[in-house]
Amino acid sequence: MAQDASRRQPTLDEVAELAGVSRSVASRALNNAPHVSRVKREAVERAVQRLGYVPNPTARALATRQTGAAALVIAGEDPSIFADPFFAQVIVGASAALEEADLHLMLCLAASDRGRKRVEELLRSKGADGVMLMALREGDPLARTAQEAEIPVVFGGRPVGPAPRWYVDVDNVGGARGATEHLLCLGRTRVAVICGRLDTEAGRARYRGYRDAMLAAGLDPFPPREGDFTEPSGAAAMTALLAEHPGVEGVFAANDNMAAGALRALREAGRSVPADVAVIGFDDLAIARIADPPLTTVHQPIAALGLEMARMLVALVGGQDPTPLILPTRLVTRASA
Amino acid sequence: MAQDASRRQPTLDEVAELAGVSRSVASRALNNAPHVSRVKREAVERAVQRLGYVPNPTARALATRQTGAAALVIAGEDPSIFADPFFAQVIVGASAALEEADLHLMLCLAASDRGRKRVEELLRSKGADGVMLMALREGDPLARTAQEAEIPVVFGGRPVGPAPRWYVDVDNVGGARGATEHLLCLGRTRVAVICGRLDTEAGRARYRGYRDAMLAAGLDPFPPREGDFTEPSGAAAMTALLAEHPGVEGVFAANDNMAAGALRALREAGRSVPADVAVIGFDDLAIARIADPPLTTVHQPIAALGLEMARMLVALVGGQDPTPLILPTRLVTRASA
DNA sequence: GAGAGATCTGGAAGCGCTTCCAGTCGGGGA
DNA sequence: TCCCCGACTGGAAGCGCTTCCAGATCTCTC
Numbered sequence: 027m028a029q030d031a032s033r034r035q036p037t038l039d040e041v042a043e044l045a046g047v048s049r050s051v052a053s054r055a056l057n058n059a060p061h062v063s064r065v066k067r068e069a070v071e072r073a074v075q076r077l078g079y080v081p082n083p084t085a086r087a088l089a090t091r092q093t094g095a096a097a098l099v100i101a102g103e104d105p106s107i108f109a110d111p112f113f114a115q116v117i118v119g120a121s122a123a124l125e126e127a128d129l130h131l132m133l134c135l136a137a138s139d140r141g142r143k144r145v146e147e148l149l150r151s152k153g154a155d156g157v158m159l160m161a162l163r164e165g166d167p168l169a170r171t172a173q174e175a176e177i178p179v180v181f182g183g184r185p186v187g188p189a190p191r192w193y194v195d196v197d198n199v200g201g202a203r204g205a206t207e208h209l210l211c212l213g214r215t216r217v218a219v220i221c222g223r224l225d226t227e228a229g230r231a232r233y234r235g236y237r238d239a240m241l242a243a244g245l246d247p248f249p250p251r252e253g254d255f256t257e258p259s260g261a262a263a264m265t266a267l268l269a270e271h272p273g274v275e276g277v278f279a280a281n282d283n284m285a286a287g288a289l290r291a292l293r294e295a296g297r298s299v300p301a302d303v304a305v306i307g308f309d310d311l312a313i314a315r316i317a318d319p320p321l322t323t324v325h326q327p328i329a330a331l332g333l334e335m336a337r338m339l340v341a342l343v344g345g346q347d348p349t350p351l352i353l354p355t356r357l358v359t360r361a362s363a
Numbered sequence: 364m365a366q367d368a369s370r371r372q373p374t375l376d377e378v379a380e381l382a383g384v385s386r387s388v389a390s391r392a393l394n395n396a397p398h399v400s401r402v403k404r405e406a407v408e409r410a411v412q413r414l415g416y417v418p419n420p421t422a423r424a425l426a427t428r429q430t431g432a433a434a435l436v437i438a439g440e441d442p443s444i445f446a447d448p449f450f451a452q453v454i455v456g457a458s459a460a461l462e463e464a465d466l467h468l469m470l471c472l473a474a475s476d477r478g479r480k481r482v483e484e485l486l487r488s489k490g491a492d493g494v495m496l497m498a499l500r501e502g503d504p505l506a507r508t509a510q511e512a513e514i515p516v517v518f519g520g521r522p523v524g525p526a527p528r529w530y531v532d533v534d535n536v537g538g539a540r541g542a543t544e545h546l547l548c549l550g551r552t553r554v555a556v557i558c559g560r561l562d563t564e565a566g567r568a569r570y571r572g573y574r575d576a577m578l579a580a581g582l583d584p585f586p587p588r589e590g591d592f593t594e595p596s597g598a599a600a601m602t603a604l605l606a607e608h609p610g611v612e613g614v615f616a617a618n619d620n621m622a623a624g625a626l627r628a629l630r631e632a633g634r635s636v637p638a639d640v641a642v643i644g645f646d647d648l649a650i651a652r653i654a655d656p657p658l659t660t661v662h663q664p665i666a667a668l669g670l671e672m673a674r675m676l677v678a679l680v681g682g683q684d685p686t687p688l689i690l691p692t693r694l695v696t697r698a699s700a
Numbered sequence: 701g702a703g704a705g706a707t708c709t710g711g712a713a714g715c716g717c718t719t720c721c722a723g724t725c726g727g728g729g730a
Numbered sequence: 731t732c733c734c735c736g737a738c739t740g741g742a743a744g745c746g747c748t749t750c751c752a753g754a755t756c757t758c759t760c
Contacts, residue, residue, distance in 0.1 A: 035489070037716055048740040053718060061738055080488040084430060085716035087421045088745050095469070105455050109649070111448050118442050121472045125481065130490075132432070133470045135458045144462065151417040152372070153467075257653055286653055293655065312446070316594055316623055318630065318655050374746055385710040390748060398708055422746035425715050 036077040045073035056081065096124055096339055097132040097154040099145050101168055102161040105137040110255065110283070111311050112328060113160070116182065119332030120158065127340040129155065136168065149175035156339040158182055164225040178342035182335050184227045192342060194334045194351045198228050201324035201355030202235025205278050205306040208322070208357055210243050212304055214276035218248045220263040220288060222255045222280035229255075232280040232308060253284045260287025268295050275303060276363070282307040282314045285321055289362065304363035319361035326355045373414040382410035393418065433461055433676055434469040434491040436482050438505055439498040442474040447592065447620070448648050449665060450497075453519065456669025457495065464677040466492065473505065486512035493676040495519055501562040515679035519672045521564045529679060531671045531688045535565050538661035538692030539572025542615050542643040545659070545694055547580050549641055551613035555585045557600040557625060559592045559617035566592075569617040569645060590621045597624025605632050612640060613700070619644040619651045622658055626699065641700035656698035663692045 042052035047066050054062045055070035062070075073079070087093050098120055100108055117131070124131050132154055136145045148154060149171055160182035162169050172179045173190060181193035209217045219236045222229035233250050240247035251267060253259035260279055264287065267274060279285035285307030289299060297303050299319055307314055310325035334351050341348040379389035384403050392399045392407035399407075410416070424430050435457055437445055454468070461468050469491055473482045485491060486508055497519035499506050509516045510527060518530035546554045556573045559566035570587050577584035588604060590596035597616055601624065604611060616622035622644030626636060634640050636656055644651055647662035671688050678685040 038718095039716080042740095049717080050719075050740055050742095051738085054739095057718085059719095063738065066739085078487075080484065082425075082716055083488050083490045084421060084424045085745090086718075088419075088425050088747090089716080089718040091745070093421060105459070108455055109448065109451050111446065111451065114446050114448065114451050117470065118445055118472065121442065121470070121478075122475075125472075125475065125477050128481070130481075130485075131470045133454065133458070133468045135455065135462075138459075138462065140462050141458075144465070144467075147417065148467075150415075151420050153420045257649065290653065290655070312594065313650070313653070316627065316650070316654075318627070375748095376746080379710095386747080387710055387712095387749075388708080391709095394748085396749095400708065403708085419746055422715090423748075425717090426746080426748040428715070 035082070036079045038079070038081070041070060041073045041077055041079050044077060045069040092343075093153065093155050094128070095130040095132050095154045096120075096336065096343075097134050097145075097148060097157045099134045099136050099157055099159045099168070099172075100161050101136050101142075101159065101163065101166055103137060103163065105135050105141075107137065107161060108135055111313075112309060115311075115328040116160065116332035116335075119329035119334075120336040121332075122329075123333045123336030123340065127336075127343075129340070129343075142168065146171050149177060149179075152177050155343045156180070158335045158339055162186075162226070163223070178339055180335050180339045180342065182331060186225065186227045186230065189350070192338055192348065192350060194331055194338060194353065195227075196326040196331060196353045197355050198231035199235040199238070201308060201326065201357075202232040202278065202280070203239045204235075204355070204357050205308065205322075205324050206236045206239035207243075208359070209276035209278060209304055209306060209363060210239065210245075212276065212300075212363065214304055215245060216271065216274050217245070217276040217278065218267050218271060218274045219251065220253050220260055220267070220277060220279040220284050221250045222253060222284070224250060224252055229280060236278050253280070253287075255281050255283055257283045257287040257290075260284025261291040262287070264288035264291035265295070268292075268297070277303060277305050279305065279307050282309040282311045282317075282321060282323055285323065285362075286313050286317050289317055289319075289321070300361065300363050306357075306363045310358055314358075314360070317362070322357070322359045322361070322363035324355050325358045327353050372419070373416045375416070375418070378407060378410045378414055378416050381414060382406040430490065430492050431465070432467040432469045432491045433673065433680075434471050434482075434485060434494045436471045436473050436494055436496045436505070436509075437498050438473050438479075438496065438500065438503055440474060440500065442472050442478075444474065444498060445472055448650075449646060452648075452665040453497065453669035453672075456666035456671075457673040458669075459666075460670045460673030460677065464673075464680075466677070466680075479505065483508055486514060486516075489514050492680045493517070495672045495676055499523075499563070500560070515676055517672050517676045517679065519668060523562065523564045523567065526687070529675055529685065529687060531668055531675060531690065532564075533663040533668060533690045534692050535568035536572040536575070538645060538663065538694075539569040539615065539617070540576045541572075541692070541694050542645065542659075542661050543573045543576035544580075545696070546613035546615060546641055546643060546700060547576065547582075549613065549637075549700065551641055552580075552582060553608065553611050554582070554613035554615065555604050555608060555611045556588065557590050557597055557604070557614060557616040557621050558587045559590060559621070561587060561589055566617060573615050590617070590624075592618050592620055594620045594624040594627075597621025598628040599624070601625035601628035602632070605629075605634070614640060614642050616642065616644050619646040619648045619654075619658060619660055622660065622699075623650050623654050626654055626656075626658070637698065637700050643694075643700045647695055651695075651697070654699070659694070659696045659698070659700035661692050662695045664690050 156178035307323035314321035493515035651658035
């Protein structure tokens, strides 16, 4: 039954009164805790129905010292980073896991100064039961702040530097190595790389994977040619690459966006893919399938990344001590290589 | 100064004590409310510094009856809808506006049953100060629940049916009409449409815009050929279209994803774009620029949509009564038409 | 020099819920 | 028959902050 809109929301006291029990019993009945007789439990149940009672989450939070929310913080230097469809998938995964634990998802875009301030305050004031932190760049002070905060923190992708206590990451090195090896197996030897931001661990790790594979094959790795994980930066890098090394036969790009950019640059330069130049990306986002030609790429389980981060956080909040996780990647071969 | 990690967080009482004032004064000083002498204000300030005090948001929320958070609810039937980069941009905009008002963003993917239940509970328990609601399909019960809840609700895109009291939308009809007219101006007369889900207002409105333009030009509009706003559905629709109407010269797709799919289907069918068939999309997402050929499309201000929704919500929470908003669209011509 | 304000101050009453704890009530075993 | 134990119960003390209100203090002005 809907309540009279003008009236205040009913409180637990009113429920208890209507049910003819004490507030304690009503509370226990509501949380179906023990020590409530069947009779009273049902009386409370009825009163709740009659009154249309819904517990006040804030009051509950204050009493239990649990906010019922987990925050997902996207660092990075400007908010447009969030436009990367990568994060949407992380959110889908995280959301599913949090839903299971009945936690709400608080999303914090910590790009602006103001945004960062708010995240710091969130950490210090324990405005959430736990925090997931992603897209940190090297030297980002948030990494320290977060680890010093007395609140569970899970990193999504390791930050540059010493690994934090709890994180979920994907096997960037292995994925990049596999991609490069695939290019080499195709018989290409002049295999170049368009790497991502080298102030992120993902950018570095993927370059390491490329370099490892080249060295293992007895080839000289190209020096890092840095993009910023966006399509235009990939196109620009490819164009520059062609100018310097016209004979390039294969390219490993550190993500699909940049690979798509490379594809565009190659098309504009009149090179055919994969005949002249084979291209491999990383991520396996929608764009890889849509690209022309469809992109061979390193698939990483992005939603699973979010899911596992959230699960780890839930475990942490529950007082457990989970171990870091590294998720596997696998090569998905399509037409571009 | 960081506090001894073992100790509880300092409370306002401790601040007050250290500053030698009452809790009321300390509270007022903190919120820089009036009625606090300069001396005491500074004493409180010092005590806060010394203790590393941070107010407890939950307690504050309980006392003020304001949660300090706004929820963004993405309805839709399965969580994958969120993979559409559209939402990421909405979030960027909304986040900026909420940041200004110092509200946190709670993101609710209300696709699963569990998710919907939680949103309903959020609404009924006033777990947030306000709610933004998007991606509703026809007959979605959430629309009613939300409007009945005694909590500010702003709709992002009108739902099918009577317009709610507060919403922000874009000019779907006008945008679609403009796109279709552009196709007609190009001298194409056999202009078909791939429309979006017709159980959404956006899907319907864009079809209406197309139809209006065709009728105004004295042409027979094609009957609605429905996709679901995804790339594959666009490709499938295009393929079917070609089979039925091999002479088609132009296609208006209700969003960029489907337009990209159409492009792919046309390429696979050996038709050249725009020479044989001109294609126009809607949204102006990244994919439009990346597509081959780059997509002529109806630009809609997505981040602004999010921004305005959040602003409207903030106004509503602040006790004002803002008026609904319809944002303009404009045609962006690229190579595909 | 006194009274009227204006400005401060701190006590106390909440906000709505959880949870400890002391006490009640039956019932089964000795 | 009596005692002890386990299952219930409700009173009361918080959780940490805001805010009303009555009273104290301090300026001015006449």
